[in-house]
Amino acid sequence: MISWGPHPRAPLATRHGKPTRSQPAHPTRPRPASRALAPASADAYAEKLAGLKKRGQLERLIKFVRSQKPRGGTNLHGALVEAMGDKRADTVFVLSDGAPSAGAITDPTALVDDILRRNRTRKIVFHCISIGTKIPLLERLVRETGGQYPVH
Numbered sequence: 001m002i003s004w005g006p007h008p009r010a011p012l013a014t015r016h017g018k019p020t021r022s023q024p025a026h027p028t029r030p031r032p033a034s035r036a037l038a039p040a041s042a043d044a045y046a047e048k049l050a051g052l053k054k055r056g057q058l059e060r061l062i063k064f065v066r067s068q069k070p071r072g073g074t075n076l077h078g079a080l081v082e083a084m085g086d087k088r089a090d091t092v093f094v095l096s097d098g099a100p101s102a103g104a105i106t107d108p109t110a111l112v113d114d115i116l117r118r119n120r121t122r123k124i125v126f127h128c129i130s131i132g133t134k135i136p137l138l139e140r141l142v143r144e145t146g147g148q149y150p151v152h
Contacts, residue, residue, distance in 0.1 A: 073102030076137075077111050080126075084118060091147075094128040098135025108137040116144055 076096055083092045100106045105114055127147040128138040134149065142149040 074100050075103030076100040077105040077114065078103040080115050081118070084115075084122060084124060089124060091125045091127065094126060094138065094141070096128070096130065096135075096138065098128075098130055098138045100137075112137055112140050112144075115141065119145065 074096065076094075076098075077100060080092065080094070083089060098108075100108065100111055105111045124145065125147045126141045126145045128135075128142050128149045130138060130149075139149060141147070
């Protein structure tokens with residue numbers, strides 16, 4: 001099942017109103033224009049954080065994020081192939097540093113070439129998110145599949 005929500009162990013407040021494991025995400029249903037991706041603003045983030053704080057959930061969320069530990073190399077190719085394996089998926093969101101260091105393919109050019117080849121008939125749109133700077137691997141993946149790539 002596709003999960004568009006956050007990590008299943010995340011505090012409940014971060015899952016509010018978003019599909020989770022128990023709620024199918026309907027990835028084949030087109031996204032209405034009113035719900036299209038829009039650039040995030042500082043005000044929008046501030047409103048969300050204020051809402052969490054009012055409900056006493058912000059501290060739990062911060063504790064959860066800080067408790068996460070690195071778990072080895074980045075198998076970006078394996079993750080993308082796995083996501084594409086769900087026949088209902090029409091969109092994939094990628095949060096990565098763009099530095100593949102584990103898995104079947106770690107060369108950035110070969111990795112994107114393989115994913116684009118696999119995607120010829122699927123036509124999945126990839127949206128990528130990275131922190132700090134744009135990564136050429138992710139830029140190409142987004143450009144060639146019609147996705148978006150904000151940098152935070």
